[in-house]
Amino acid sequence: MSEIELQDVEKRYGSVTALNGVSLSVDRGETVGLIGCNGAGKTTLFKMLVGHETPDAGTVSVGGLTPDAGATLRERVGYLPESAGFPPSFTGREVLTFHAEIRGLPADEREHRVERVLHTVGLDEAADRPVGGYSNGMNRRLGLATTLVGDPDVLLLDEPTAALDPVGVSNFHDIIEALAEETDITILVTSHVLSEIERLCDRVVILDDGSVRVAGDVTDLRRTTGDAVTVTATVEDDAATVAERVASWDGVTTATADPPRLRLDCDRDRVFDVLDRLRDATAVVDVEISEPGLDAVFRDAVTASRGVALSTGGERDD
């Protein structure tokens, strides 16, 4: 049986339809990414899974519980909202002990559980410092620890790494990957950084305007973007002139220049012929071949649902 099951879920706020017939099934132990533009309905869906909202129509079940199960549901679900603040004078350990208490952990288990989650998120050494002095990354990891202290079956992470520096992002990813690998916790994560979803998730769900547009295995979805690969090369000759010449070659779909870089979209089975020709035509300093990522899948899904092309990466519409 699925850990999370939504059937034709609708949620309205006045005249705004936040969720419009969402059906979704997530198995225990899966890590699923939820992506969509601002206002697509991601946070509303999370709030429903943790029982902060109830559906106007349709059904929601998490581990067999419905959103109106209240505290019983919240014991099973750890929810890390987009922003979570803590009293600055509390130490990390005090924050977690408080969360352990409100989650109803017996007093004799609290200390051990707090110690364990401090270790999981790498805050052992900072445990007794006031959180007012924590970095953004440490704050986010403490937020994650507050969700883990109740030993949840389901973890909901809403843009968990927004505003973190690259080291903070990488530390956070390592923790999530370890959790996914070493436990059977079910993880749902939203992000506007699609490479993050590609790294962390087995499956992805694309929401737009309150509806699921695409859902599937990350690798399979990337394959649906066709047989194109992108070659990025640094060339010694003027890249714009080279791009003009290369644009008409067999196997090249588009050629653009951002001197000294050249960017070519090529047919996958012709890419090495194109590279050989390129090397004959100009001195190539370095070259990189990349496959289309989730950003292409996302753009196609949203473009198809709206009937208009997104102008840029398309992750945000604000």
Ligand SMILES: Nc1ncnc2c1ncn2[C@@H]1O[C@H](COP(=O)(O)OP(=O)(O)OP(=O)(O)O)[C@@H](O)[C@H]1O
């Ligand atoms: N409490 C509320 N009252 C009124 N409208 C709301 C409320 N919560 C959400 N909405 C509206 O529902 C829609 C979906 O919002 P939601 O926050 O779920 O989107 P989101 O995908 O999480 O967006 P973001 O990426 O910006 O966080 C938006 O149009 C939003 O304005």
